[in-house]
Every structure is written in C-alpha cells, then in structure tokens.
Amino acid sequence: MIPHPALHSDLSVSCDLATGATVSGDLADAVRLALPMLDLRPGDSGEIDVRQDAALGEEAYRLTTGSRGVEIVAGGRAGAFYAAQSLHQLLPDASYRFSEQASWPVPGVRIEDAPRFPWRGLHLDVARHFFPKRELLRLIDLMAVHKLNRLHLHLVDDQGWRVESRAYPPLHEVSSHRPRTAVHAHDEPAEYDDVPHGGYYTLDDLAEIGAYARARCVTVVPEIDVPGHASAILAAYPSLGATGERYDVLDRWGISPAILSPLPPTVEFLTTIFDELIGALGETPYVHIGGDEVVLDHWGASAEITAYRGSLGLSTSVELQAWFLRRLADALAERGARAVVWDEAFVGGGLRQDTIVMPWRGMGVGRRAAAAGHDVVATPVFPLYFDYAESGSPDEPRAIGDTITVEDVAAFRPAPGDWTDDERARVVGAQAQLWSERVPDARTVDYKLWPRACALAEVAWSGGTADGFTGRLERHLGRLDAIGVEYRPLAGPHPWQRRHPHRPSRIPMSERMAHIEAMTHDPESTRPSL
Structure with a gap:
C-alpha cells in the first residue's frame, strides 16, 4: 500500500479503461502488466499516453488524469509499472477482480512520486x-x-x-x-x-x-x-x-x-x-x-x-x-x-x-x-x-x-x-x-x-x-x-x-x-x- 502524495482532485474524467489505452513499447507493456484485470485496447476516449523522461529516475513517475485521459511520464519501465499501480489504486476495489465489460470513473489527479529506497x-x-x-x-x-x-x-x-x-x-x-x-x-x-x-x-x-x-x-x-x-x-x-x-x-x-x-x-x-x-x-x-x-x-x-x-x-x-x-x-x-x-x-x-x-x-x-x-x-x-x-x-x-x-x-x-x-x-x-x-x-x-x-x-x-x-x-x-x-x-x-x-x-x-x-x-x- 503506497500513499498518493499531492493528490489534486480539481479535475474529473470518466475513463472507460476497458477500451481506453493508446500505448506502445516496453513502457506500455509494463502498464498493461500492472493492470491485469483491465483489458487495455486502443479507443476513442479515455486514452492512456505513456512516455519516457530520462531526467527521472528508473522507478520515478508522473501520473496525470483529466479530461484528456491519462498521462504517464516515467523514468524507465519500473516507473511506468508503478504509475499504473497508482492508477489502479484510484479505482474501486472491484477493479481488482476479474469481470466482463466493467468500467470505472477515474478522478482527476496529479502525482509525482519516486521511492526513497531502491x-x-x-x-x-x-x-x-x-x-x-x-x-x-x-x-x-x-x-x-x-x-x-x-x-x-x-x-x-x-x-x-x-x-x-x-x-x-x-x-x-x-x-x-x-x-x-x-x-x-x-x-x-x-x-x-x-x-x-x-x-x-x-x-x-x-x-x-x-x-x-x-x-x-x-x-x-x-x-x-x-x-x-x-x-x-x-x-x-x-x-x-x-x-x-x-x-x-x-x-x-x-x-x-x-x-x-x-x-x-x-x-x-x-x-x-x-x-x-x-x-x-x-x-x-x-x-x-x-x-x-x-x-x-x-x-x-x-x-x-x-x-x-x-x-x-x-x-x-x-x-x-x-x-x-x-x-x-x-x-x-x-x-x-x-x-x-x-x-x-x-x-x-x-x-x-x-x-x-x-x-x-x-x-x-x-x-x-x-x-x-x-x-x-x-x-x-x-x-x-x-x-x-x-x-x-x-x-x-x-x-x-x-x-x-x-x-x-x-x-x-x-x-x-x-x-x-x-x-x-x-x-x-x-x-x-x-x-x-x-x-x-x-x-x-x-x-x-x-x-x-x-x-x-x-x-x-x-x-x-x-x-x-x-x-x-x-x-x-x-x-x-x-x-x-x-x-x-x-x-x-x-x-x-x-x-x-x-x-x-x-x-x-x-x-x-x-x-x-x-x-x-x-x-x-x-x-x-x-
């Protein structure tokens, strides 16, 4: 259980994660793997954009959710994986169960995080x-x-x-x-x-x-x-x-x-x-x-x-x-x-x-x-x-x-x-x-x-x-x-x-x-x- 620092809920978005991901590459694979109960496919709304910022540490990330979808900026594959875990924590407990055609609203947040210890x-x-x-x-x-x-x-x-x-x-x-x-x-x-x-x-x-x-x-x-x-x-x-x-x-x-x-x-x-x-x-x-x-x-x-x-x-x-x-x-x-x-x-x-x-x-x-x-x-x-x-x-x-x-x-x-x-x-x-x-x-x-x-x-x-x-x-x-x-x-x-x-x-x-x-x-x- 990791707390979410600096949560800002002034934005809101209903993001259907069952159809809402436009991600590719190794970082995107990490995001998919971190959300095993959710079927991430390309879609027209609620997009998840994942990109790398070499200035961040390997395990560091920035997570932003809002009206344009979800943005993950990670220092490396681990950072993208942990950002997706934090994204999952924003969803209801039911998202940790396997279910068919389920979708959940995602609150608007901005998170910048990195581990204290490797x-x-x-x-x-x-x-x-x-x-x-x-x-x-x-x-x-x-x-x-x-x-x-x-x-x-x-x-x-x-x-x-x-x-x-x-x-x-x-x-x-x-x-x-x-x-x-x-x-x-x-x-x-x-x-x-x-x-x-x-x-x-x-x-x-x-x-x-x-x-x-x-x-x-x-x-x-x-x-x-x-x-x-x-x-x-x-x-x-x-x-x-x-x-x-x-x-x-x-x-x-x-x-x-x-x-x-x-x-x-x-x-x-x-x-x-x-x-x-x-x-x-x-x-x-x-x-x-x-x-x-x-x-x-x-x-x-x-x-x-x-x-x-x-x-x-x-x-x-x-x-x-x-x-x-x-x-x-x-x-x-x-x-x-x-x-x-x-x-x-x-x-x-x-x-x-x-x-x-x-x-x-x-x-x-x-x-x-x-x-x-x-x-x-x-x-x-x-x-x-x-x-x-x-x-x-x-x-x-x-x-x-x-x-x-x-x-x-x-x-x-x-x-x-x-x-x-x-x-x-x-x-x-x-x-x-x-x-x-x-x-x-x-x-x-x-x-x-x-x-x-x-x-x-x-x-x-x-x-x-x-x-x-x-x-x-x-x-x-x-x-x-x-x-x-x-x-x-x-x-x-x-x-x-x-x-x-x-x-x-x-x-x-x-x-x-x-x-x-x-x-x-x-x-x-x-x-x-x-």
Missing part, C-alpha cells in the same frame, strides 16, 4: 517448509501491487535443499526431503508429525520465476546459506564437510554443528552452484551467501583445516570464515553479482567492500556496517521478523515470539535520524523476513505477511509512514479482499485462523531481544540464537 524486500524461507512455484508467482504478484521489488528466497538450510542441481543431482534427490518434522518449541521435548516433507524447484522453474518477477519489476535474490546450516548439503555430500561425517536432513528446528569445509573442493562446488543459479535466473545482480549462526568448532578440531588456515596466513577460525566468504564473493563478482550476507559475516571482518550487509540482530550492528562503507538493507528482528506473533493474544497462531504489530512496522525508520548523513546514505532499503518453522502452508504465509507487509511497503517506499496510515490501511484491505489474500484482520484472527489451545507457548520478546542484543555486542559471536 531495495524494498520480502524474504521467504522455503527451506524449513517448501512452497510450490505457484505460491511464489502469486507472492510476486502481491509484491508488485505494493511496489515491493526484492524477493529473497532462502533456498537451503539444515532442514532442506530446494533447487535442482544438474551438476550435483543428489542435492535435489537426497537433500530436498525429510521423513518427518518437529512440532515443538525449541525448549520443549521433541515431538514429530511423522509426515514426510519435501520439494524443490527445477532450474526451469527458477528460470520461469526469475522471468515472471522481472516482468513485474521484482528481482529474485537467491540465498545459499554457508558455511553453517549445512546438514542438508552434507546428507548428499558428506565429503564437503569439516569432518567427513554424513548428516541427515534435519527434522527439528534450531541449527546443528554441521559445517562445510573451507577447502578448495567446497569453493569449487559452490561456484558451480552459483553458475547454475545465475544461469537459470538470468539477470541476477545479487546472491545471498548467508554467513550466520555458524558453529566453527569442527574447523578448529580438524588438523587438515588448521593446516590450510596456516597456509593462508590466518590465525583463527573466524578469520578463515571471513576468507571463505570473501572468496565466494569474489567468485560472484566475476559473474556480475554482488554478495549479500547476514550481519555475523560483517562482524567477522574481511568482507569485500561491495558486499551488502543485512543486520538482522539490530540496527546497531547495521550502523557499524554502514560506517565501514557497506551498503545495508535494514532487516532487524524487531520489527521486521514476520514469523513473530502479531499480538500477545492467546488466539494468535503459532509463532516464534511475541509481538510485532502492524503499528510497530509502520513506526520503523530504516535510516535512523541520529545516524550521520554518510551512514544514512548507506541504507539502501528495508526487508521483512518470514522464516517458516511455524509457517507450514500458503494460508499461513498470507496471515503472517499481510497487512504487516503493507506497512513495510509504505516505509520502504516513503522512508516512513505518513499521517493517516491506519485509515489508508483500512481502505486498502478491501483490495486485498478482492485479490483473495487471507490476511490477519486488524481486530484479530478469524475463528479458523486462531491458535490451537494445545500449541506451545512462545518465547517472550524481552527474552529474545536480550539474547539478540548480547549477540550484537559480541563481535566474535557465532553461537546459535534461540
């Missing part, structure tokens, strides 16, 4: 629970409606590997499924559902997802999280581990001590995986390589790895991890992509200067990364971890912790006012994370993301929410109803969305935030989080 993202963990391709395509459509433009896919973790590899087939044959899944909290005795879970995207699927996203001005950011979180990889290729021990795909939550070896065969393996990802996705300016929650014990206990570390002139396993991640970032740079990491990789030191840092443990470590000259995407647990409950009510469905509300998200400022100008300039955007330990299906994805992601969209586009946000959100929910989004109502969950009475309790926010704060202030911390 990175406006959603992260989806498809490793803990797999979501089929159709759900990713639908999520891309919803992101496009909200002018969100980065889809971060967490493709591998201890609990599963989610993409085909033609170079290393056991990855998708062995590592993409587990025989059962834990149904308990981190601190409770293990209980399992004894239901096999799995799935993966073929490279053809990935190519389709990438093309579908690009057409809607969304960039897919694949994540191969290394060197920790490696149980699934080592289930297929134990020789790539620090000990040579074979692991099973993890069937419980949390993390394991499984860690990849930093030796050359592992770098060669991951470089081949990068080639497959980039080759399938096509235009891939960013690849996330993780670097979080790494248990380095097995590196220090390995004589071979210790000797290799010494040959590189490195003194500690933390330095070796920094070297390993930089080597992967170098390989990505050779392929035209920038590396993205979680903040533990930054505090370990040694990153390439062009590596983007995601400070999940808080904006304090984000400020340190910005001061060191790294671009930063704001991703703090509070308030951008959407696997947290949306209220403290016992009716809320399962969640990892309490509580992150729509209002919390709306109050967030990705570039805090007390940072220096140079530090603020390093903040390239904001992104919400949806980890899926307690998100087993698409209906739960809808519930967890929306409407909190509506608040994120306004924050990431405008730099913050403006006065009247709650009223705009309430009106926007009618659009989500029309689209078919099973969002969490502002007053609380529907009866069928409520928590089962026997589900385990959540970790209190105060306890989790204290733990995260401690991790943030310990530069050497690579220990597991709660």
Whole structure:
C-alpha cells in the first residue's frame, strides 16, 4: 500500500479503461502488466499516453488524469509499472477482480512520486517448509501491487535443499526431503508429525520465476546459506564437510554443528552452484551467501583445516570464515553479482567492500556496517521478523515470539535520524523476513505477511509512514479482499485462523531481544540464537 502524495482532485474524467489505452513499447507493456484485470485496447476516449523522461529516475513517475485521459511520464519501465499501480489504486476495489465489460470513473489527479529506497524486500524461507512455484508467482504478484521489488528466497538450510542441481543431482534427490518434522518449541521435548516433507524447484522453474518477477519489476535474490546450516548439503555430500561425517536432513528446528569445509573442493562446488543459479535466473545482480549462526568448532578440531588456515596466513577460525566468504564473493563478482550476507559475516571482518550487509540482530550492528562503507538493507528482528506473533493474544497462531504489530512496522525508520548523513546514505532499503518453522502452508504465509507487509511497503517506499496510515490501511484491505489474500484482520484472527489451545507457548520478546542484543555486542559471536 503506497500513499498518493499531492493528490489534486480539481479535475474529473470518466475513463472507460476497458477500451481506453493508446500505448506502445516496453513502457506500455509494463502498464498493461500492472493492470491485469483491465483489458487495455486502443479507443476513442479515455486514452492512456505513456512516455519516457530520462531526467527521472528508473522507478520515478508522473501520473496525470483529466479530461484528456491519462498521462504517464516515467523514468524507465519500473516507473511506468508503478504509475499504473497508482492508477489502479484510484479505482474501486472491484477493479481488482476479474469481470466482463466493467468500467470505472477515474478522478482527476496529479502525482509525482519516486521511492526513497531502491531495495524494498520480502524474504521467504522455503527451506524449513517448501512452497510450490505457484505460491511464489502469486507472492510476486502481491509484491508488485505494493511496489515491493526484492524477493529473497532462502533456498537451503539444515532442514532442506530446494533447487535442482544438474551438476550435483543428489542435492535435489537426497537433500530436498525429510521423513518427518518437529512440532515443538525449541525448549520443549521433541515431538514429530511423522509426515514426510519435501520439494524443490527445477532450474526451469527458477528460470520461469526469475522471468515472471522481472516482468513485474521484482528481482529474485537467491540465498545459499554457508558455511553453517549445512546438514542438508552434507546428507548428499558428506565429503564437503569439516569432518567427513554424513548428516541427515534435519527434522527439528534450531541449527546443528554441521559445517562445510573451507577447502578448495567446497569453493569449487559452490561456484558451480552459483553458475547454475545465475544461469537459470538470468539477470541476477545479487546472491545471498548467508554467513550466520555458524558453529566453527569442527574447523578448529580438524588438523587438515588448521593446516590450510596456516597456509593462508590466518590465525583463527573466524578469520578463515571471513576468507571463505570473501572468496565466494569474489567468485560472484566475476559473474556480475554482488554478495549479500547476514550481519555475523560483517562482524567477522574481511568482507569485500561491495558486499551488502543485512543486520538482522539490530540496527546497531547495521550502523557499524554502514560506517565501514557497506551498503545495508535494514532487516532487524524487531520489527521486521514476520514469523513473530502479531499480538500477545492467546488466539494468535503459532509463532516464534511475541509481538510485532502492524503499528510497530509502520513506526520503523530504516535510516535512523541520529545516524550521520554518510551512514544514512548507506541504507539502501528495508526487508521483512518470514522464516517458516511455524509457517507450514500458503494460508499461513498470507496471515503472517499481510497487512504487516503493507506497512513495510509504505516505509520502504516513503522512508516512513505518513499521517493517516491506519485509515489508508483500512481502505486498502478491501483490495486485498478482492485479490483473495487471507490476511490477519486488524481486530484479530478469524475463528479458523486462531491458535490451537494445545500449541506451545512462545518465547517472550524481552527474552529474545536480550539474547539478540548480547549477540550484537559480541563481535566474535557465532553461537546459535534461540
């Protein structure tokens, strides 16, 4: 949901968009794609004129509607796409439904708009629970409606590997499924559902997802999280581990001590995986390589790895991890992509200067990364971890912790006012994370993301929410109803969305935030989080 700045309603026009478009070229195609429920054809009235102005930024636009029709002036294809999204927001909720021979009046407006941040993202963990391709395509459509433009896919973790590899087939044959899944909290005795879970995207699927996203001005950011979180990889290729021990795909939550070896065969393996990802996705300016929650014990206990570390002139396993991640970032740079990491990789030191840092443990470590000259995407647990409950009510469905509300998200400022100008300039955007330990299906994805992601969209586009946000959100929910989004109502969950009475309790926010704060202030911390 994006507010319309400087709306001037002194003009009016009844524009039959079912017959009213005279547009051509790439920008026009973007306009058509942004209005999927409307049949745009050349006509005699209510014309839509689209043209480019190179003086505007790629995502900037001017939208004018009046007695002569609709004029869109855009800096690039993305700007035309977003102008059409704003045009659609001027229409009734019914315009978001498919209908035959429908037409709606368009109010007279003048809008000039451009995003505050170039990175406006959603992260989806498809490793803990797999979501089929159709759900990713639908999520891309919803992101496009909200002018969100980065889809971060967490493709591998201890609990599963989610993409085909033609170079290393056991990855998708062995590592993409587990025989059962834990149904308990981190601190409770293990209980399992004894239901096999799995799935993966073929490279053809990935190519389709990438093309579908690009057409809607969304960039897919694949994540191969290394060197920790490696149980699934080592289930297929134990020789790539620090000990040579074979692991099973993890069937419980949390993390394991499984860690990849930093030796050359592992770098060669991951470089081949990068080639497959980039080759399938096509235009891939960013690849996330993780670097979080790494248990380095097995590196220090390995004589071979210790000797290799010494040959590189490195003194500690933390330095070796920094070297390993930089080597992967170098390989990505050779392929035209920038590396993205979680903040533990930054505090370990040694990153390439062009590596983007995601400070999940808080904006304090984000400020340190910005001061060191790294671009930063704001991703703090509070308030951008959407696997947290949306209220403290016992009716809320399962969640990892309490509580992150729509209002919390709306109050967030990705570039805090007390940072220096140079530090603020390093903040390239904001992104919400949806980890899926307690998100087993698409209906739960809808519930967890929306409407909190509506608040994120306004924050990431405008730099913050403006006065009247709650009223705009309430009106926007009618659009989500029309689209078919099973969002969490502002007053609380529907009866069928409520928590089962026997589900385990959540970790209190105060306890989790204290733990995260401690991790943030310990530069050497690579220990597991709660």
